[in-house]
Amino acid sequence: MKLSIGAYSLSLLVLATQLVLPCMAGTEPAVSPDKPAQTAKTNTKSNFRLHIARKTKFEQPEPDKLFLDSGEMVIEALHSGVIATPLSQIYVRSGAVLLCQVEEGIEYVYVLADNSPQSTSVIVNKRHAKLDQGVEAIVSDHQANYKELGGPDDIGHRAMRMHILGNNRFLLVCEYSLMDVLQHNRLLLGIKDSDAQADKALSEKLLKTVAVITSVTGRRGSYTNSSRE
Numbered sequence: 001m002k003l004s005i006g007a008y009s010l011s012l013l014v015l016a017t018q019l020v021l022p023c024m025a026g027t028e029p030a031v032s033p034d035k036p037a038q039t040a041k042t043n044t045k046s047n048f049r050l051h052i053a054r055k056t057k058f059e060q061p062e063p064d065k066l067f068l069d070s071g072e073m074v075i076e077a078l079h080s081g082v083i084a085t086p087l088s089q090i091y092v093r094s095g096a097v098l099l100c101q102v103e104e105g106i107e108y109v110y111v112l113a114d115n116s117p118q119s120t121s122v123i124v125n126k127r128h129a130k131l132d133q134g135v136e137a138i139v140s141d142h143q144a145n146y147k148e149l150g151g152p153d154d155i156g157h158r159a160m161r162m163h164i165l166g167n168n169r170f171l172l173v174c175e176y177s178l179m180d181v182l183q184h185n186r187l188l189l190g191i192k193d194s195d196a197q198a199d200k201a202l203s204e205k206l207l208k209t210v211a212v213i214t215s216v217t218g219r220r221g222s223y224t225n226s227s228r229e
Contacts, residue, residue, distance in 0.1 A: 075096075077096045096113070134178055142168065153184040158224060
């Protein structure tokens with residue numbers, strides 16, 4: 001079964017990044033530094049470039065495979081690859097930029113930007129959800145309450161659709177406010193303030209994506225925040 005929000009017109013935005021992440025070695029999950037990464041190193045053997053929050057646990061056994069056990073990271077895809085989490089698998093293509101947040105029992109996957117419509121897929125219990133930029137998937141092992149649906153940064157949402165998948169798996173697909181994410185997420189704020197050329201290019205790409213989403217979907221109404229005063 002395929003779940004979709006609807007393809008956005010991306011003719012206004014043709015962007016590609018040529019950025020990569022150091023390939024992680026070892027059998028034990030790596031733990032990120034104490035402070036959020038402001039830049040990412042490059043390594044041509046990796047399909048990804050990462051910005052990693054503190055205490056994030058992950059490993060990258062192959063260039064196109066990343067295992068995110070817990071924590072938070074921004075993932076820029078240079079080439080196609082898969083990100084595995086405790087509850088789901090995420091397939092990305094070149095040019096996609098994701099924000100992934102993994103907590104115990106609940107995961108948030110924000111598609112921050114992409115080069116082609118619905119090129120990011122989230123798979124849960126063999127069910128597929130195709131996501132556009134500006135669309136989020138929330139995966140949980142319980143029926144999340146209203147506050148949880150807002151995410152760690154209480155991001156505004158609209159057009160929520162819940163899917164009960166069985167085996168204690170729940171998938172919610174919705175549109176989210178990219179501007180909220182850019183203004184409140186610490187990793188993205190760190191990228192915005194970075195002097196690295198690659199980070200400046202990423203920030204510019206995300207701001208252009210905000211403009212595209214606003215132009216294409218602005219008539220769908222305002223976003224609703226779950227608990228922000």
